[in-house]
Amino acid sequence: MLTTQRKAAILDALARDGQVLAGELSTTFGVSEDTIRRDLRELAAEGLLQRVHGGALPVSPAIAPFERRQDIESVAKRRLARHAVGMIASGQIVIVDGGTTSALLVRELPADLRATIVTHSPSVAVALAEHPLVEVILIGGRLYKHSIVAVGAAAMEGVSRIHADLYFMGVTGVHPTAGLSTGDFEEAAIKRALAARAAETVVLASSSKLNAASQFVIGDITLAQTIIVEKATALELTKPIEAAGVTVVRA
Structure with a gap:
């Protein structure tokens, strides 16, 4: 699976479940937790999620100007x-x-x-x-x-x-x-x-x-x-x- 595909799947899971856990994502995609953490860092930098300990939550749109x-x-x-x-x-x-x-x-x-x-x-x-x-x-x-x-x-x-x-x-x-x-x-x-x-x-x-x-x-x-x-x-x-x-x- 390409990185872009994996990131899209992470966002889909976040929208569906309301949270994602790095350990579970690692098992699901068959990649290391370091790889998942990097994905989450990059998605967070784009403002697409909010990282928390162990995974990520949906980011609030209320932080807009x-x-x-x-x-x-x-x-x-x-x-x-x-x-x-x-x-x-x-x-x-x-x-x-x-x-x-x-x-x-x-x-x-x-x-x-x-x-x-x-x-x-x-x-x-x-x-x-x-x-x-x-x-x-x-x-x-x-x-x-x-x-x-x-x-x-x-x-x-x-x-x-x-x-x-x-x-x-x-x-x-x-x-x-x-x-x-x-x-x-x-x-x-x-x-x-x-x-x-x-x-x-x-x-x-x-x-x-x-x-x-x-x-x-x-x-x-x-x-x-x-x-x-x-x-x-x-x-x-x-x-x-x-x-x-x-x-x-x-x-």
Whole structure:
């Protein structure tokens, strides 16, 4: 079998099974694990999969630039955002992450909601500037341009001064064993810090993020107490999440 054929077969297996293991691929194709690891390295370099210990997982398309992500699954993301808004009670302090789904969430806030929104996203803050009753606290720091959020030491300092009721976390990957992940090291750190300052962390996960992984781990799947998914999401994707003790809500 040619290398190109073997790589195509690896991608087919990944799409079919949701993960591939280097040892199993080695046996299947009758080649060494070193050869398989090289194949996986090259496929990962092309952005076609995400390598993990022992094999590979599907790569999340949510690591694309912000402008391109705005058009991905926009209808589904709006449904998730509307359901999330229903979780916010008057008087609460709510942390809203950056990202395209969060941008939709703040647009859905009712005009009569009185709450405090804490965010490290300038886009989210600006979107709330004209809301009549929402108090906005903007955390500053170094701007991570991909997601348009503040990261770094200054952001961490701001985060440490908060006790929030809810945190709506944005992620690019949700996987029962690989956990919650994103595409930047510092962004992963700020998300962990935000989760530690909230009584409940909620992840809004459109279908492209489920059973996928990105380069940097935010934390185990149990870092979130609730994950909101699309109503039509397959049970085989949500059962392992629920088995880990995380509440799955369909919107």
